[in-house]
Amino acid sequence: MHGAAAATRDWAGYVVGPYTSTPKLTTGAGDNFNAGFCNGLLRGFTTEECLATGVNTSGFYVRNAHSPSKQELIAFLRS
Numbered sequence: 001m002h003g004a005a006a007a008t009r010d011w012a013g014y015v016v017g018p019y020t021s022t023p024k025l026t027t028g029a030g031d032n033f034n035a036g037f038c039n040g041l042l043r044g045f046t047t048e049e050c051l052a053t054g055v056n057t058s059g060f061y062v063r064n065a066h067s068p069s070k071q072e073l074i075a076f077l078r079s
Contacts, residue, residue: 004033004051011047017055018076023062032067033058 003016023029036057040050053073060068060076068076 004055006047006051008047013048013051015048015051015055018059018063020059020063025065026062029058029062032061035067036073 002019003014005014006012033054035054037050037054039057040053045053056077057068057073060073064072
């Protein structure tokens with residue numbers, strides 16, 4: 001699976017996440033997904049947007065071996 005799925009009363013879906021075949025660090029990737037997802041919830045994002053924020057926060061983390069700052073995440077999303 002290269003993404004994340006969720007279901008609510010009003011929405012069910014899957015968001016494809018960034019994949020890398022050469023991760024620098026995988027321990028903590030789930031924690032970073034959760035942090036990104038919860039950040040989206042706190043900002044009022046839709047479930048789909050929360051999933052996208054989660055998978056991209058985690059994707060950045062496994063490539064760079066550290067959690068992204070807001071600016072790093074924005075740059076990662078634009079790349």
